[in-house]
Amino acid sequence: MEWLLELLQILIFPGIVFAIVLAFVYEWFDRKIYAKLQNRVGPLYTGKSGILQPFADFVKLLAKEDITPGEVDKPLFNALPIVALTLSLMGFLALPITGLRGIISFNGDLIFLIALMTLICIVIIYSGISSSNRFSTVGAERAALQLLGYEIPMMLSAISIGILAGSMWVYDIVNTQVSGIWFLVGPSILGFAIFVLCGQAELERIPFDIPEAETEIVAGWLTEFSGKKLALFRLTKDVELLYLSGLAVALFLGGPSGPVISGLEPILYPIYFLLKTLFVLFLLTTLRALFARLRIDQMVNFSWKYLVPLAILQVLLVRVIV
Amino acid sequence: MMNLVKWARLRSPWLLHFNTGACNACDIEVLAALTPRYDLERFGVLLKGSPRHADVLVVTGPVTRQVRDRLLRVYNQMPDPKFVVAVGTCCISGGVFNGCYNVYSGLDSVIPVDAYIFGCPPKPEAIINGVAALLKKLEES
Numbered sequence: 001m002e003w004l005l006e007l008l009q010i011l012i013f014p015g016i017v018f019a020i021v022l023a024f025v026y027e028w029f030d031r032k033i034y035a036k037l038q039n040r041v042g043p044l045y046t047g048k049s050g051i052l053q054p055f056a057d058f059v060k061l062l063a064k065e066d067i068t069p070g071e072v073d074k075p076l077f078n079a080l081p082i083v084a085l086t087l088s089l090m091g092f093l094a095l096p097i098t099g100l101r102g103i104i105s106f107n108g109d110l111i112f113l114i115a116l117m118t119l120i121c122i123v124i125i126y127s128g129i130s131s132s133n134r135f136s137t138v139g140a141e142r143a144a145l146q147l148l149g150y151e152i153p154m155m156l157s158a159i160s161i162g163i164l165a166g167s168m169w170v171y172d173i174v175n176t177q178v179s180g181i182w183f184l185v186g187p188s189i190l191g192f193a194i195f196v197l198c199g200q201a202e203l204e205r206i207p208f209d210i211p212e213a214e215t216e217i218v219a220g221w222l223t224e225f226s227g228k229k230l231a232l233f234r235l236t237k238d239v240e241l242l243y244l245s246g247l248a249v250a251l252f253l254g255g256p257s258g259p260v261i262s263g264l265e266p267i268l269y270p271i272y273f274l275l276k277t278l279f280v281l282f283l284l285t286t287l288r289a290l291f292a293r294l295r296i297d298q299m300v301n302f303s304w305k306y307l308v309p310l311a312i313l314q315v316l317l318v319r320v321i322v
Numbered sequence: 323m324m325n326l327v328k329w330a331r332l333r334s335p336w337l338l339h340f341n342t343g344a345c346n347a348c349d350i351e352v353l354a355a356l357t358p359r360y361d362l363e364r365f366g367v368l369l370k371g372s373p374r375h376a377d378v379l380v381v382t383g384p385v386t387r388q389v390r391d392r393l394l395r396v397y398n399q400m401p402d403p404k405f406v407v408a409v410g411t412c413c414i415s416g417g418v419f420n421g422c423y424n425v426y427s428g429l430d431s432v433i434p435v436d437a438y439i440f441g442c443p444p445k446p447e448a449i450i451n452g453v454a455a456l457l458k459k460l461e462e463s
Contacts, residue, residue, distance in 0.1 A: 035363060
């Protein structure tokens with residue numbers, strides 16, 4: 001029976017089905033808040049106040065013709081959407097949701113989680129190059145350059161949390177926050193800001209949507225993808241959004257913990273998780289609505305001139321405190 | 323299953339805007355229809371940059387001989403099922419350019435068209451109405 005329970009955990013709750021449903025809901029929330037900030041209504045008529053809109057988009061894309069252009073690298077082009085979705089779902093499984101540890105949890109998994117994000121970015125670079133389209137190639141180049149910009153400050157801010165908790169295990173990090181205070185309060189607020197900004201760059205959302213800049217390079221690395229493949233890539237982006245806000249919650253906002261009535265933890269923990277991730281998502285959406293797109297050189301400049309020194313300062317601060 | 327697909331299709335038409343030589347008036351009206359004032363995202367409409375992502379090709383302007391090949395290429399790049407909306411008098415019949423040596427008499431002499439929106443230029447309300455008419459036609463098919 002043990003294995004059956006584990007299988008159900010991985011497949012349904014809090015595993016893959018839960019992740020996908022939540023990813024759709026979060027995309028809806030994102031679009032709705034974004035529309036509100038632009039003085040619009042956003043999706044309205046698909047389901048109750050448009051909540052089924054991302055699902056409708058997904059089904060429509062699944063049912064569309066799936067074109068594989070003649071010039072592309074076929075094995076890569078067909079496999080990469082599935083690889084990307086698998087990677088982002090794997091990251092989601094490692095987040096603490098129903099308890100203080102995720103389904104995948106081992107000593108040092110923070111490194112694994114950050115490596116997963118880099119892997120998704122590498123998948124994006126490959127999918128751009130395998131399309132053999134000039135816009136896709138430019139998009140892939142920009143994605144690679146952007147990766148050089150945001151990855152190091154993001155890792156440094158995660159490492160500063162590791163130093164605070166004295167461990168690179170997400171379970172230990174959450175546990176330290178449960179017995180003490182959230183790492184957001186106090187010296188790590190700078191780290192949180194850096195993490196959220198770099199997360200925005202990782203997700204390729206508006207101040208940093210340089211790799212898929214619509215007005216310059218059509219749709220960047222996504223240009224040649226249609227039908228099912230596009231649907232999978234969009235779902236990957238949604239799950240990644242959820243995963244990133246979940247990771248920010250685990251590292252800075254005390255994971256799924258909160259005031260609990262004993263015995264009700266399995267119900268209350270997911271609720272706290274939802275509330276906290278929605279807060280992080282709200283921050284990400286506000287950033288998206290506030291800024292215009294940077295140029296790639298401005299982004300890399302900003303990252304190396306300001307973000308990296310600030311992240312090093314953050315590590316030093318934490319080192320002094322501990 | 324087909325009902326679900328139809329439901330999804332009706333609720334998320336993504337547009338691709340293509341200018342075949344318009345004087346820019348229709349283009350401005352198409353963009354005005356996408357602004358917060360009219361907010362087409364209520365119906366799930368999004369403007370897409372790539373033909374591979376789009377469902378509805380919104381064409382403005384008279385189809386010139388020079389643009390015909392490009393128009394056909396963009397049309398062929400779109401995945402099925404795809405729909406075409408002709409916006410403005412020039413696009414429907416050639417308008418004041420009808421009979422010119424370098425202009426086709428209407429978009430439907432080049433690619434099949436599903437909906438026509440009259441006007442020079444049509445108001446954003448008319449464009450929304452045209453898209454709604456297209457969706458209604460889809461629903462009944």
